[in-house]
Amino acid sequence: MSEGTYDSFCPVAKACDVIEPRWTLLILCELWLGTLRFNEIRRGVPGISPTLLSKRLKDMERRGLVRRAEINGGELGYETTPLANELQPVVNALGKWAHRNLDMDLSIDKPDARLLMWKIRRKIDTNAFPRRKTTVIRFTYPELAEEQRNYWLVARPGQPVDLCLLDPGHEVDLFIRADLKAMTSAWMGWSSLRTEIDANRIALVGDQKLTATLEKWMVRSIFATAPKQQVAA
Amino acid sequence: MSEGTYDSFCPVAKACDVIEPRWTLLILCELWLGTLRFNEIRRGVPGISPTLLSKRLKDMERRGLVRRAEINGGELGYETTPLANELQPVVNALGKWAHRNLDMDLSIDKPDARLLMWKIRRKIDTNAFPRRKTTVIRFTYPELAEEQRNYWLVARPGQPVDLCLLDPGHEVDLFIRADLKAMTSAWMGWSSLRTEIDANRIALVGDQKLTATLEKWMVRSIFATAPKQQVAA
DNA sequence: CGGGATCCGTAAAGATACTG
DNA sequence: CAGTATCTTTACGGATCCCG
Numbered sequence: 024m025s026e027g028t029y030d031s032f033c034p035v036a037k038a039c040d041v042i043e044p045r046w047t048l049l050i051l052c053e054l055w056l057g058t059l060r061f062n063e064i065r066r067g068v069p070g071i072s073p074t075l076l077s078k079r080l081k082d083m084e085r086r087g088l089v090r091r092a093e094i095n096g097g098e099l100g101y102e103t104t105p106l107a108n109e110l111q112p113v114v115n116a117l118g119k120w121a122h123r124n125l126d127m128d129l130s131i132d133k134p135d136a137r138l139l140m141w142k143i144r145r146k147i148d149t150n151a152f153p154r155r156k157t158t159v160i161r162f163t164y165p166e167l168a169e170e171q172r173n174y175w176l177v178a179r180p181g182q183p184v185d186l187c188l189l190d191p192g193h194e195v196d197l198f199i200r201a202d203l204k205a206m207t208s209a210w211m212g213w214s215s216l217r218t219e220i221d222a223n224r225i226a227l228v229g230d231q232k233l234t235a236t237l238e239k240w241m242v243r244s245i246f247a248t249a250p251k252q253q254v255a256a
Numbered sequence: 257m258s259e260g261t262y263d264s265f266c267p268v269a270k271a272c273d274v275i276e277p278r279w280t281l282l283i284l285c286e287l288w289l290g291t292l293r294f295n296e297i298r299r300g301v302p303g304i305s306p307t308l309l310s311k312r313l314k315d316m317e318r319r320g321l322v323r324r325a326e327i328n329g330g331e332l333g334y335e336t337t338p339l340a341n342e343l344q345p346v347v348n349a350l351g352k353w354a355h356r357n358l359d360m361d362l363s364i365d366k367p368d369a370r371l372l373m374w375k376i377r378r379k380i381d382t383n384a385f386p387r388r389k390t391t392v393i394r395f396t397y398p399e400l401a402e403e404q405r406n407y408w409l410v411a412r413p414g415q416p417v418d419l420c421l422l423d424p425g426h427e428v429d430l431f432i433r434a435d436l437k438a439m440t441s442a443w444m445g446w447s448s449l450r451t452e453i454d455a456n457r458i459a460l461v462g463d464q465k466l467t468a469t470l471e472k473w474m475v476r477s478i479f480a481t482a483p484k485q486q487v488a489a
Numbered sequence: 490c491g492g493g494a495t496c497c498g499t500a501a502a503g504a505t506a507c508t509g
Numbered sequence: 510c511a512g513t514a515t516c517t518t519t520a521c522g523g524a525t526c527c528c529g
Contacts, residue, residue: 034479035285038354043276052268061492106357116346121271124339246267294511
């Protein structure tokens, strides 16, 4: 039933009752990124079934982590509560611990371009873009099959950045061609954008200003600043 | 299989693979308290079956959280690794979050005297006790059935404090009679020892010095210092 | 297309009992 | 003391279907 089942007065046990059910923390992370709607959460939390997401969101609502809220048009979405938000620094510390210590090799062996682009999209800083003009950036991962190779980020002034899997037809301001692992690695902070560009694993063609300000508008994972632990010599 | 099953490059997902399997964090907490042996862990982590504890310890060993180590006599015990120890501040923050925010009413409705005594025992500070003499303190919870009512803490100089459920035969230096909820509440920091004594829910009879220094040697839960969040009026 | 509900097979957890 | 073996129950994962 997803009831708390440790019958202990230990606060850690109480906390575990709340955070242990599978997907709970990942759903919170996605909501903290600003995701509002059911199917958006699905995209940001790869692998969860709609059934389980639905159930988990209800569990989380019952526990006071999440509430249903109106988006700007009478539609319903999800948002985190203050109770959940107090947990955010803890979850970040947890992520930093994993970033420092845990081997990521397995996951980067099967990187997921669509998920990566979804994450990149969320953190694009449009302040570095022209104010009055739509900016379009095309990412290409040549190693992938034709249909999964290209992604367009479309930044219309004053609107959230859009991710397209099909050519939206706009003129492209900047073309980025990249090795998928290299882009993942740079975004996660295991390397840097500069390193990967210098090694020719990421290449930019197009608008000079966008190229020059890449590191400004392409904000990386919040874990990218945490240094990777040095392996003992 | 207990393999990590989120296939994501997100560090939080990686961390969840490690910490989510049920009992993992509670076992770590118990080890951090200084528990070394299998059946001691069982006592400190109420409700876990030996089957699952055995399996979980092996999982945790495989993941590098725990290692088997020699105790002082060729016997084998368990201890946490540096990897796990880096997680301790995160787990403490998690516990503080729960202590501040989560309702503990349900768990204090069915308090567990033996577990409470086990926890109290672990944190007794024997520096406040006589140096050369064995100190014995008897706790009595009058509301409980005869056989579960009495607990003896036996502190022999230079040795870990012993918890006895049967009269060890020593002369008792201090008798403590308490309401079980009151003692749990005081130890957890929802109230204080002083408050409960003043309300006559905890009473001490015996050695004056021990009585006077109660708050010194009876070290409370590490969460006892975190203030409980005020409920909005 | 967004937001689910249903059904079913598998994997993890819980309860007891038992053993070297 | 330190676990295994066995059995039952619950949770999770996947596919499919429904409804506005």
